[in-house]
Amino acid sequence: xxxxxxxISPAESARRKGPHDRIVMSSRVRLARNxxxxxxxxxxxxxxxxxxxxxxxxxxxxxPEMQGAFSGTMDRLSTLDKQVLVERHLISREHAAKSAGSGxxxxxxxTLCFMINEEDHLRMQALCPGLQLRLAWATIDGADSALEKKxxxxxxxxxxxxxxCPTNLGTGVRVSAxxxxxxxxxxxxxxxxxxxxNKLGLAVxxxxxxxxxxxxxxFQVSNQMTLGESELAIVERLEKVLAQIIxxxxxxxxxxxxxxxxxxxxxxxxxxxxxxxxHSISSKESMNLLSLMRLGVDLGLFPGVERSLADxxxxxxxxxxxxxxxxxxxxxxxxxxxxxxxxxxxLRPVSRPLPPPPAAPAGGLDKTAE
Amino acid sequence: MLCCICKEKEATVHLxxxxxxxxxxxxxxxxxxxxxxxDDPTGFxxxxxxxxxxxxxxxxxAGGEAGLKCPACGFSQADFKKAGRLGCPACYQTFAEPLEGxxxxxxxxxxxxxxxxxxxxxxxxxxxxxxxxxxxxAKAIAEEDFEEAAILRDEIKQTTARSxxxxxx
Numbered sequence: 007x008x009x010x011x012x013x014i015s016p017a018e019s020a021r022r023k024g025p026h027d028r029i030v031m032s033s034r035v036r037l038a039r040n041x042x043x044x045x046x047x048x049x050x051x052x053x054x055x056x057x058x059x060x061x062x063x064x065x066x067x068x069x070p071e072m073q074g075a076f077s078g079t080m081d082r083l084s085t086l087d088k089q090v091l092v093e094r095h096l097i098s099r100e101h102a103a104k105s106a107g108s109g110x111x112x113x114x115x116x117t118l119c120f121m122i123n124e125e126d127h128l129r130m131q132a133l134c135p136g137l138q139l140r141l142a143w144a145t146i147d148g149a150d151s152a153l154e155k156k157x158x159x160x161x162x163x164x165x166x167x168x169x170x171c172p173t174n175l176g177t178g179v180r181v182s183a184x185x186x187x188x189x190x191x192x193x194x195x196x197x198x199x200x201x202x203x204n205k206l207g208l209a210v211x212x213x214x215x216x217x218x219x220x221x222x223x224x225f226q227v228s229n230q231m232t233l234g235e236s237e238l239a240i241v242e243r244l245e246k247v248l249a250q251i252i253x254x255x256x257x258x259x260x261x262x263x264x265x266x267x268x269x270x271x272x273x274x275x276x277x278x279x280x281x282x283x284x285h286s287i288s289s290k291e292s293m294n295l296l297s298l299m300r301l302g303v304d305l306g307l308f309p310g311v312e313r314s315l316a317d318x319x320x321x322x323x324x325x326x327x328x329x330x331x332x333x334x335x336x337x338x339x340x341x342x343x344x345x346x347x348x349x350x351x352x353l354r355p356v357s358r359p360l361p362p363p364p365a366a367p368a369g370g371l372d373k374t375a376e
Numbered sequence: 377m378l379c380c381i382c383k384e385k386e387a388t389v390h391l392x393x394x395x396x397x398x399x400x401x402x403x404x405x406x407x408x409x410x411x412x413x414x415d416d417p418t419g420f421x422x423x424x425x426x427x428x429x430x431x432x433x434x435x436x437x438a439g440g441e442a443g444l445k446c447p448a449c450g451f452s453q454a455d456f457k458k459a460g461r462l463g464c465p466a467c468y469q470t471f472a473e474p475l476e477g478x479x480x481x482x483x484x485x486x487x488x489x490x491x492x493x494x495x496x497x498x499x500x501x502x503x504x505x506x507x508x509x510x511x512x513x514a515k516a517i518a519e520e521d522f523e524e525a526a527i528l529r530d531e532i533k534q535t536t537a538r539s540x541x542x543x544x545x
Contacts, residue, residue: 045464046465150491154494166490171460175479175483234486235485
């Protein structure tokens with residue numbers, strides 16, 4: 007099965023709606039599981055890894071919700087395919103580096119994804135648009151309960167699910183949300199927010215998870231501790247913190263518009279100016295500018311333009327997605343030119359941002375008439 | 377105060393994390409703070425740093441009883457020190473002692489309170505019930521409430537029989 011004919015189009019992916027999707031781009035819950043009596047993937051020899059892969063892959067393929075799913079081993083995927091999967095947040099960068107003995111299964115709408123023999127024998131995630139942590143948890147909990155009937159999980163009553171790294175021990179759960187926080191960044195409020203979130207034992211990471219930078223003002227917030235707290239308690243704790251972050255982001259946007267409207271319009275106007283007119287642009291720059299355009303859509307500066315346009319370009323401008331649209335191998339410089347061409351073309355029907363007319367001073371007109 | 381990473385220079389960056397009822401402190405010199413990314417909060421998580429620090433310290437201490445090897449997979453303590461990951465599920469038993477401190481540093485508790493596979497749930501419920509009954513029985517005997525004790529003793533007998541059945545099945 008060819009991977010690119012299987013993936014849903016970036017346009018469709020960007021049009022997904024969920025609660026609070028103005029700020030929360032997606033919600034994700036992942037579980038780490040291992041089989042009893044098998045060494046963890048990092049220590050197991052290749053024949054053992056292949057045996058584990060075959061057992062787990064068959065169990066996943068048999069799930070009713072995985073009918074018609076994509077299922078393959080990592081050695082059958084090209085480097086480009088793997089990079090596209092990373093850009094879609096379907097696999098980790100660590101998994102992209104795997105080859106024979108590791109595998110991947112994900113369903114048609116990309117909401118359920120299983121990595122086999124990544125750091126653990128099985129890493130499964132449910133991904134939902136917007137803020138829907140409970141739905142994501144319920145979805146993955148259901149899949150896990152179906153799988154435990156067929157797979158003999160390594161579990162200890164005291165320590166819970168046993169994982170390769172002790173940091174995942176217990177529930178093996180990581181609950182996370184991807185947040186678009188341009189208001190907090192522009193208001194220079196993001197660092198205190200990150201620090202206080204950290205103090206609560208939650209991690210804040212960049213766009214592609216562990217050790218990546220926050221491109222395009224996108225941040226991932228997730229739990230850090232997995233032992234001594236139930237899954238639902240973790241979901242609830244994260245929900246509380248996210249509600250606060252959302253409120254702070256909305257407040258930042260409102261207060262920026264009130265106190266420094268010119269600064270906000272300047273950033274958004276310049277972002278539009280470059281995106282709509284550049285002839286060469288890096289993926290990093292385009293992501294940062296698209297973030298500002300997304301903010302502009304949220305603030306009503308681009309009447310008639312959907313937020314999904316910015317989100318779609320967010321996916322399309324990333325290196326592997328861009329390369330995928332061209333048959334010949336592109337250099338970074340060539341990609342920058344083609345990226346700029348594509349963005350210019352897509353922004354052609356979008357008129358430049360229009361700040362709302364300045365409010366007339368109270369009673370101003372009457373007084374000048376006098 | 378000396379930096380807790382290089383243990384050479386004076387610590388000028390002081391960080392505190394409060395998680396539940398635990399408070400952890402890290403003191404760093406300017407240089408180490410920079411290499412750990414502390415000056416760039418967007419790419420930095422205090423929790424990550426703490427985990428890393430806690431882990432290396434604890435692993436270091438655990439390294440004292442070298443020569444410990446997992447009988448199931450042959451993974452040694454030196455391997456754990458190097459990889460930060462374990463060899464197989466049985467390693468948690470093999471290295472239970474050295475891991476204890478590490479888990480305490482990393483997590484909210486040291487006992488799992490979340491999901492339990494269905495097949496184990498029944499057995500666990502019964503064993504919890506048994507423990508409760510035995511505590512009640514001890515209390516009843518201490519209070520010389522022999523009527524209550526007799527009822528409890530019968531209940532314990534029944535529960536034990538049921539739990540033996542489920543383990544057999």
